[in-house]
Amino acid sequence: MDSFEKRLNEAADRVTVALDALLPRAEGPESQLNSAMRYAALGPGKRLRPFLAIECGRLVNADERGLLRVASALECIHAYSLIHDDLPCMDDDDLRRGRPTVHRAYDEATAVLAGDALQAVAFEILAHPDTHNRGSVRARLVERLSRACGPYGMVGGQMIDILGERQELDISIVTRMHRMKTGALISYAAETACILRDVEPQIRRALEGFAHDLGLAYQITDDLLDATGNAADTGKAVGKDAGQGKATFVTILGVEGAQDRSQHLAAQAKDHLEPFGARADTLKEAVDYVINRRS
Amino acid sequence: MDSFEKRLNEAADRVTVALDALLPRAEGPESQLNSAMRYAALGPGKRLRPFLAIECGRLVNADERGLLRVASALECIHAYSLIHDDLPCMDDDDLRRGRPTVHRAYDEATAVLAGDALQAVAFEILAHPDTHNRGSVRARLVERLSRACGPYGMVGGQMIDILGERQELDISIVTRMHRMKTGALISYAAETACILRDVEPQIRRALEGFAHDLGLAYQITDDLLDATGNAADTGKAVGKDAGQGKATFVTILGVEGAQDRSQHLAAQAKDHLEPFGARADTLKEAVDYVINRRS
Numbered sequence: 001m002d003s004f005e006k007r008l009n010e011a012a013d014r015v016t017v018a019l020d021a022l023l024p025r026a027e028g029p030e031s032q033l034n035s036a037m038r039y040a041a042l043g044p045g046k047r048l049r050p051f052l053a054i055e056c057g058r059l060v061n062a063d064e065r066g067l068l069r070v071a072s073a074l075e076c077i078h079a080y081s082l083i084h085d086d087l088p089c090m091d092d093d094d095l096r097r098g099r100p101t102v103h104r105a106y107d108e109a110t111a112v113l114a115g116d117a118l119q120a121v122a123f124e125i126l127a128h129p130d131t132h133n134r135g136s137v138r139a140r141l142v143e144r145l146s147r148a149c150g151p152y153g154m155v156g157g158q159m160i161d162i163l164g165e166r167q168e169l170d171i172s173i174v175t176r177m178h179r180m181k182t183g184a185l186i187s188y189a190a191e192t193a194c195i196l197r198d199v200e201p202q203i204r205r206a207l208e209g210f211a212h213d214l215g216l217a218y219q220i221t222d223d224l225l226d227a228t229g230n231a232a233d234t235g236k237a238v239g240k241d242a243g244q245g246k247a248t249f250v251t252i253l254g255v256e257g258a259q260d261r262s263q264h265l266a267a268q269a270k271d272h273l274e275p276f277g278a279r280a281d282t283l284k285e286a287v288d289y290v291i292n293r294r295s
Numbered sequence: 296m297d298s299f300e301k302r303l304n305e306a307a308d309r310v311t312v313a314l315d316a317l318l319p320r321a322e323g324p325e326s327q328l329n330s331a332m333r334y335a336a337l338g339p340g341k342r343l344r345p346f347l348a349i350e351c352g353r354l355v356n357a358d359e360r361g362l363l364r365v366a367s368a369l370e371c372i373h374a375y376s377l378i379h380d381d382l383p384c385m386d387d388d389d390l391r392r393g394r395p396t397v398h399r400a401y402d403e404a405t406a407v408l409a410g411d412a413l414q415a416v417a418f419e420i421l422a423h424p425d426t427h428n429r430g431s432v433r434a435r436l437v438e439r440l441s442r443a444c445g446p447y448g449m450v451g452g453q454m455i456d457i458l459g460e461r462q463e464l465d466i467s468i469v470t471r472m473h474r475m476k477t478g479a480l481i482s483y484a485a486e487t488a489c490i491l492r493d494v495e496p497q498i499r500r501a502l503e504g505f506a507h508d509l510g511l512a513y514q515i516t517d518d519l520l521d522a523t524g525n526a527a528d529t530g531k532a533v534g535k536d537a538g539q540g541k542a543t544f545v546t547i548l549g550v551e552g553a554q555d556r557s558q559h560l561a562a563q564a565k566d567h568l569e570p571f572g573a574r575a576d577t578l579k580e581a582v583d584y585v586i587n588r589r590s
Contacts, residue, residue, distance in 0.1 A: 024446045024447065024451075028451075029455045029458065029464070029468050029471065029472070030446065030451040030452070030454040030455050030458075030475075032454060032458065033446055033450065033451055033454035034446055034451075037446065080411075084407055084408075084411060087404075087407060089402070089403035089404045089407060090404050090407065107384070108384035109382075109384045109385050109457050110454070110457075112379055112382060112384060112385065112407065113379075113450050113453055113454050113457075115411070116375075116379060116410070116411075116414065116450050117445050117446040117450040117451070119411065119414055119415070120414070120441045120442075120444050120445030120446070120448075120450065121441065121445050121446065123418045123437055123438075123440075123441040124437075124438055124441035124442055124445060126437075127434045127435070127437040127438035127441065128438055129434075134430065134431075135429065135430035135431025135432070135433065135434040135435070136429075136430025136431075136433075137430070138430065138431075138434035138437075139422045139424075139430040139433040139434045139437070140422070140430070142418055142419075142421075142422040142433075142434065142437050143418075143419055143422035143423055145418075146415045146416065146418040146419035146422065147415075147419055149415050150412050150415030150416050150419060151319045151325065151328055151329055151332065151412040151415070151416065152319065153415075155328065155408050155411050155412040155415065156319075156323075156325040156328055156329075156412070157325070158408055159325040159327060159328035159405070159408050160324045160325050162404050162405075162408075163324065163325075163327060169324070173324050176324065177324070180325075
């Protein structure tokens with residue numbers, strides 16, 4: 001394991017420990033709900049969004065305790081979105097990160113509720129005074145996250161994605177879909193640094209540009225993995241997009257075109273980090289990791 | 296229509312107008328999502344939780360614009376919970392307020408997403424600077440709402456409710472279930488007054504006690520309506536609890552016992568309002584309205 005992956009895993013472990021303390025214990029007559037939330041949020045995962053929030057926050061010297069809470073909230077939102085995406089009425093997946101999806105391990109009703117509850121917990125974590133001593137900062141963290149995961153962000157993008165199975169989308173709508181579905185939350189992860197600390201406009205623009213390009217490169221890589229990866233590596237079903245006749249970057253640009261696009265975006269993402277010099281080396285490695293990952 | 300119902304309807308209309316402006320327009324490739332959100336949140340409904348927030352807020356002279364935003368956020372959460380509760384994997388209802396449920400009017404995937412998005416929008420509304428000029432107040436509104444609708448509140452209660460279809464619950468667990476499922480959000484509606492304004496401990500305790508008793512009386516009435524009402528009045532399927540062998544206040548206490556209990560709670564709820572004198576007359580009428588309603 002190279003030093004970047006070690007650093008990624010260390011952050012993932014810290015977030016898992018924090019979430020273990022923040023999520024409700026599996027007790028009481030509702031324990032099945034709490035157990036399903038923990039199954040989804042504490043299970044294996046790269047914790048890429050939390051990692052981005054932590055690393056971007058460190059670039060601007062944000063408080064470590066606040067960063068860990070922001071990272072935990074991000075993982076709750078991500079886990080909730082995966083639970084609901086996997087439902088039979090959505091992508092209908094049985095496997096996620098190599099394990100049964102929540103509605104397979106529990107049942108559909110529990111999966112719907114566990115996703116709902118994880119969304120609520122994410123906002124509770126951000127709004128709590130432990131996240132930042134200024135209420136206006138906490139409120140801003142909430143406001144921007146709700147925007148990133150609501151109808152203008154993640155959930156809106158998922159709606160376009162589903163409708164895309166029934167009608168042909170052009171490249172501009174596919175780009176918009178990904179920008180909302182995956183990009184908004186990745187952008188938010190980087191933006192939290194600028195909320196936790198007052199930063200200069202130049203720094204804000206650098207982090208925003210970085211997050212934008214990385215988010216899109218991430219999704220193109222996802223499409224490539226679905227088209228060319230295998231289930232053993234990815235831990236989930238592959239070849240689903242083509243089977244469903246879904247428009248993706250790969251069906252529109254072809255495998256090579258999509259690879260070119262993701263390389264180009266990766267280079268651009270790293271360029272945005274130049275103002276930080278060597279302090280941003282870990283984030284630059286994160287870019288390579290994102291586009292070269294096999295799962 | 297008596298003057299209380301007129302006042303209730305006026306508040307409902309104001310909240311609907313506010314929500315119409317706050318919810319995303321049904322435009323763009325994701326318009327089906329926004330359309331479903333609007334269908335659920337702007338359709339007919341008593342808007343009881345928003346009404347309680349507005350009336351309690353007026354008792355402590357809270358700012359009207361902030362109250363209307365809090366009321367709108369409450370209705371978003373309530374609408375989201377109804378959409379998800381009605382899903383085939385949950386209560387599997389085709390009818391809600393006399394109209395097709397969201398998954399019948401649209402489809403299941405859209406219903407899951409519309410609920411998810413309405414939850415996010417609720418927090419966005421609260422966290423926005425227009426709700427209150429102090430960030431700490433906005434953060435507190437978010438923190439308490441997320442608590443009231445997360446695993447310790449509404450969603451946790453819904454989990455117990457579903458599990459109750461498969462096993463017998465005793466009166467203490469049924470009470471706990473209702474306290475979480477319905478009571479937490481009703482309590483929150485009253486509590487927002489104490490967050491928006493700094494109030495004395497005596498006032499806070501009065502509003503908390505009022506909300507607690509009203510919430511339970513509300514749910515007992517729901518159980519009574521399911522057992523003794525008809526679909527034409529209630530606008531939804533009735534007799535479902537007994538059909539599913541579910542423990543409710545009616546199956547445990549009997550119809551008369553449940554009626555007694557709800558009368559007792561109603562009297563107690565009104566007693567809590569004594570410190571406000573005649574200024575709380577509307578809220579006292581609201582208590583009678585809740586336990587005497589036929590839908």
